[in-house]
Amino acid sequence: MKDINRRSFMKLTGTAIGIGVLYKAVPLVGQSAEMAREIGKNNGEQVVPFSFVQLSDTHVGFNGPPDPLGTKAFERAVEMVNGLTPKPELILVTGDLTHDSEDKDVHSTRMKQFKEIASGMNVGTIKCVPGEHDAGLDGGVLFREHYGDTSYSFDHRGVHFIALDNVSRAKPEVGAEQREWLKKDLARFPKTAPIVVFTHRPLFDLKPEWEWFTSDGDDVMNILSPFQNVTVLYGHIHRDDEHEVGSVKHLAARSLIFAFPDPSTTPNKKPNPFDKEHPFKNLGIRVVDEKPGAALSTKDVELTLREYSGINGIQQLIKEPSL
Amino acid sequence: MKKYAAFTVLVVLIAGGAALLQPRAAKADATPRVIEVHAKRFGFTPDQIQVKKGETVKIHLISDDVTHGFFSKPLKLDEVVSPDAPVDIAVTATETGKYTIICDHFCGAGHGNMGMSIVVEE
Numbered sequence: 001m002k003d004i005n006r007r008s009f010m011k012l013t014g015t016a017i018g019i020g021v022l023y024k025a026v027p028l029v030g031q032s033a034e035m036a037r038e039i040g041k042n043n044g045e046q047v048v049p050f051s052f053v054q055l056s057d058t059h060v061g062f063n064g065p066p067d068p069l070g071t072k073a074f075e076r077a078v079e080m081v082n083g084l085t086p087k088p089e090l091i092l093v094t095g096d097l098t099h100d101s102e103d104k105d106v107h108s109t110r111m112k113q114f115k116e117i118a119s120g121m122n123v124g125t126i127k128c129v130p131g132e133h134d135a136g137l138d139g140g141v142l143f144r145e146h147y148g149d150t151s152y153s154f155d156h157r158g159v160h161f162i163a164l165d166n167v168s169r170a171k172p173e174v175g176a177e178q179r180e181w182l183k184k185d186l187a188r189f190p191k192t193a194p195i196v197v198f199t200h201r202p203l204f205d206l207k208p209e210w211e212w213f214t215s216d217g218d219d220v221m222n223i224l225s226p227f228q229n230v231t232v233l234y235g236h237i238h239r240d241d242e243h244e245v246g247s248v249k250h251l252a253a254r255s256l257i258f259a260f261p262d263p264s265t266t267p268n269k270k271p272n273p274f275d276k277e278h279p280f281k282n283l284g285i286r287v288v289d290e291k292p293g294a295a296l297s298t299k300d301v302e303l304t305l306r307e308y309s310g311i312n313g314i315q316q317l318i319k320e321p322s323l
Numbered sequence: 324m325k326k327y328a329a330f331t332v333l334v335v336l337i338a339g340g341a342a343l344l345q346p347r348a349a350k351a352d353a354t355p356r357v358i359e360v361h362a363k364r365f366g367f368t369p370d371q372i373q374v375k376k377g378e379t380v381k382i383h384l385i386s387d388d389v390t391h392g393f394f395s396k397p398l399k400l401d402e403v404v405s406p407d408a409p410v411d412i413a414v415t416a417t418e419t420g421k422y423t424i425i426c427d428h429f430c431g432a433g434h435g436n437m438g439m440s441i442v443v444e445e
C-alpha cells in the first residue's frame with residue numbers, strides 16, 4: 001500500500017442517543033481519502049460517510065436489584081436504533097451481552113434471547129465482543145458457538161475495525177497470542193489508516209481496584225501507537241467515560257441494565273439504585289463530537305419513557321428478582 | 324622493631340578481647356507472620372488484615388471452591404489460587420494506608436465485588 005502523508009484521515013464524530021452511541025465516519029479529501037479508497041476497494045464498498053452505533057452491557061438474563069426491568073432498556077434501544085436518521089450501517093456491541101450462568105443451558109438460552117432482541121434492529125451488520133459475563137467462566141466456548149470469534153477484524157467503507165477479547169482468559173488481559181495476531185493484522189495498513197478498536201474492558205488503568213483495567217493494555221496500546229487515527233470503544237464500566245492517551249481516544253458506553261457511580265466520588269463499587277421515577281436514568285451511551293482544533297463536546301440523550309410513564313406502568317414492568 | 328611488633332600484637336589482642344566482650348546483638352527472628360486467608364465465592368476471609376509498615380507477612384491463600392485471583396497494583400500482587408493448591412504470598416507494604424485486594428480471575432456473578440483490604444499502620 002502507498003505511503004500516505006500524516007494528515008488525519010477520518011473525522012469520527014459520535015452522538016449519544018441514550019441507548020448507545022451513534023458514530024459518523026467522514027473520510028476527508030486528498031491523499032487520506034485515496035488511502036481510504038484503497039482499504040475500501042477490497043470490499044467493493046464506496047467510501048462515503050456512514051453512521052454506526054455502539055451498544056454495551058445488555059446483560060440479558062439479569063433481573064433484579066438494582067434494575068428490575070430486565071431487557072426493557074435493551075428493547076427500547078432497538079426501537080430507537082430503528083428510528084435513527086441517518087440509518088446506521090453497523091452495530092458494535094462491546095460485551096456483556098448476557099449475564100453469566102453456571103448452567104450451560106440457561107446461559108445458552110440467554111445468548112439466544114440476545115440474538116432475538118438484537119435481530120429487531122433494521123441494521124445489516126451487528127458485531128460483538130464478549131464481556132467477562134459472556135466468556136469468563138468457559139473461556140468463550142459458548143460465545144463462539146452463538147456469535148463466532150471473540151477477536152477478529154474487518155473493514156467497512158475504508159475504516160478498519162478490530163475486535164479485541166480481554167475477557168476469555170478469565171483475568172483482564174488480551175494475552176501474548178492475541179497481541180501477536182494484532183501486530184500481523186495491523187502490518188497490512190499504513191500508519192494513517194483509520195482504526196476503531198472495540199473491546200470490553202478499558203485498555204488503560206481506569207480504576208484497577210474496581211477491575212477497570214487490562215493488565216497488558218499498555219502492550220496493546222504500544223502496538224497501536226504508530227497509528228495516527230485510532231479510537232478505542234469499550235464497555236464494562238456501565239457509565240460513559242472519555243479518556244485520551246496521546247492521540248488515542250478511549251470512549252466508554254453506558255450500559256443497558258444499570259449504572260455504576262463515578263469512581264472518583266466513592267470507594268464503593270455499588271450500582272446506582274433504581275429510580276422508579278426515572279427507570280432508565282444513566283442508561284445508554286454518550287455523544288462525543290470530535291472536531292479538529294475545537295474542544296470536545298458531549299451530548300447525552302436518555303431513553304424516553306413516554307409509554308412507560310406513571311407508577312402503574314413501571315410496576316407492570318418490575319418483575320420478581322430472578323438472578 | 325621487636326617492641327613495635329609486640330605492641331601491635333598487644334593492640335590486636337586487646338581489640339579482639341574487647342570485641343569478645345561486646346554484647347552480641349540478639350539474633351533477629353526472620354520468620355514472617357503467617358496470615359491464612361480463604362477465598363470463596365464471593366469474598367475473602369478475613370476481609371481485612373492489619374500489618375505494620377515495612378513488616379513482611381506471608382499470606383497463606385487457600386481457595387475453598389474455584390480459581391480466584393489476588394490482585395493489587397500498588398502492592399504489586401498478581402497471584403492466582405486454585406482449589407487444592409494454596410499459595411504463599413510475601414507482602415511488604417512500605418507506605419501506610421488501606422490497600423484493596425481484588426479477585427481478578429472471573430469466578431461468577433458476584434465476582435465484581437470480591438475483595439479484601441490490607442491496612443498498613445506505623
